[in-house]
Amino acid sequence: MAENTSTRCLLLLVLVSAAAGVASGIADGPLPNGIFEQGPDASQLNGTRVTRQDAIPCWEISGFVEYIQSGQNQQDGMVLAVPEGAHAVRLGNGASIRQQLTNLARRSYYSITFSAARTCAQAEQLNVSVAPESGVLPIQTVYTSSGWDSYSYAFKARHTTAWLTIQNPGVEEDAACGPLVDAFAIKTIGPPHHEKGNMLKNGDFEDGPYIGPDNPWGLLVPPMDEDDVSPLPGWMIMSDTKSVKYVDAAHHKVPHGSYAVELVAGSECALLQEARTVAGRSYRLSFSVGDAGNGCAQPLAVKASAAYSSQVVTYESQGTGGSKRAELEFAAIADATRVVFQSMNHYMKPDGTLCGPVVDDVSLVSVHKHAARRLFM
Incomplete structure (x- = not known):
């Protein structure tokens, strides 16, 4: 089963690179299986909970992780929507999901973008890391009517490969309680530089993180x-x-x-x-x-x-x-x-x-x- 999952991920990686038209280097755009449309086999699910570390192609999970379908009802009656595609991942207490980024250019700058939505706690946050850098993204303030917001995070590559990890550090009474995440993408961003006649760098904001074509809220x-x-x-x-x-x-x-x-x-x-x-x-x-x-x-x-x-x-x-x-x-x-x-x-x-x-x-x-x-x- 693990071999089958790895094969599906490799195929996705080839398709993403081919669609971007790149021969080398990481492609700007969605990460392989970044919108989680390739999911676990039925044998790797207990209800919505994912039971194997490598069950979601291109990702590794740890802790209480659920594979959610758009429109799914929670126990409290809340309907869970998904921003892109039909599926997303929910991170419970202390749970994490990670993907290995490959073909990075050393000393180059990259931005990671993804969408997240709260499902229970009022003060939820997410830890984002691309070793050795890490950061905390507060997600308690909601800026859209859909409940989903898209976030950006940036890092400087130390090596040609690195692990991107998203973790829910929260500990709630309900072990499943935690944010939904979806729509992961990456983009190469330039080092800050001056335009002619301007002492400020990137004064027109033309260099920045990836905004997908289906992202209406920024x-x-x-x-x-x-x-x-x-x-x-x-x-x-x-x-x-x-x-x-x-x-x-x-x-x-x-x-x-x-x-x-x-x-x-x-x-x-x-x-x-x-x-x-x-x-x-x-x-x-x-x-x-x-x-x-x-x-x-x-x-x-x-x-x-x-x-x-x-x-x-x-x-x-x-x-x-x-x-x-x-x-x-x-x-x-x-x-x-x-x-x-x-x-x-x-x-x-x-x-x-x-x-x-x-x-x-x-x-x-x-x-x-x-x-x-x-x-x-």
């Missing part, structure tokens, strides 16, 4: 320590438990290019980048503020800060897209300056889900002046 980029690899090269997200959302032009209105960031957590979360500056010299920070065309129809306010200067920019959103440009001039006070963006308030759509202003096309230039002033748009 990706959450969770808070991270300063030494973590960011799924948004060049940018950090500072918060205790809240995230920003990475959105694409295929499913949202984006001010510039193909991607932008939606600030969905109010002042509890900051999007920031540190740039090298010269104390006493003047700089101009330019950026776009708008709405994602997702029904967030209300005045949306963003606070931009740098050194001792700040500016609040309001965009009168109709919820159908659109944006405005804004500028902030400031005098640097040190050889490094943090550029910070925060949403001024918590905003909700009519369905009760969180939304917020979109920030995009951010640039920083020296204006070679010694007196700072603000330009209000």
Whole structure:
């Protein structure tokens, strides 16, 4: 049986690579059996519980793991939906699932994306690791009406192979209680770099994690320590438990290019980048503020800060897209300056889900002046 499972996984890996048109290196897109449509044989299930470590092709499991079909009812009457395909995996107390990533390029950067949904506890979280890096993704805040959110995590490859592990560290009275996970994908992301005429890296957010064609709600980029690899090269997200959302032009209105960031957590979360500056010299920070065309129809306010200067920019959103440009001039006070963006308030759509202003096309230039002033748009 184990040989049959390995054969199915190898076939999936070949098909994924062929579809991506790559001869070597890991392909951008879904991981082999990343949406769990290849499941255990009936003999490897006890109800919904998976009984063998290698029963799910391309994955290894540990602990109380269930193979869930979309529309399945829980004991409490909740119906479990699945974001992609017809199946997902549920991680019970202390349970984990892992897949070996192959054909990685050493010292290259990668982002992992997947979807997750709470099923019981209010403070669920997931431990994500690609050894030796690891991180904790808080999933207690739900940002979509479906209950499913998509998350991103990034790492720098140390070797050509590595184990991706997702673990539920929770311990609940019900051993099966834990989040559902689905839709795993990977993407190579570039090291942070400057575009010509911009002191900031990745100021237009065009380099970022993989958003699948069937993902209508964007990706959450969770808070991270300063030494973590960011799924948004060049940018950090500072918060205790809240995230920003990475959105694409295929499913949202984006001010510039193909991607932008939606600030969905109010002042509890900051999007920031540190740039090298010269104390006493003047700089101009330019950026776009708008709405994602997702029904967030209300005045949306963003606070931009740098050194001792700040500016609040309001965009009168109709919820159908659109944006405005804004500028902030400031005098640097040190050889490094943090550029910070925060949403001024918590905003909700009519369905009760969180939304917020979109920030995009951010640039920083020296204006070679010694007196700072603000330009209000």
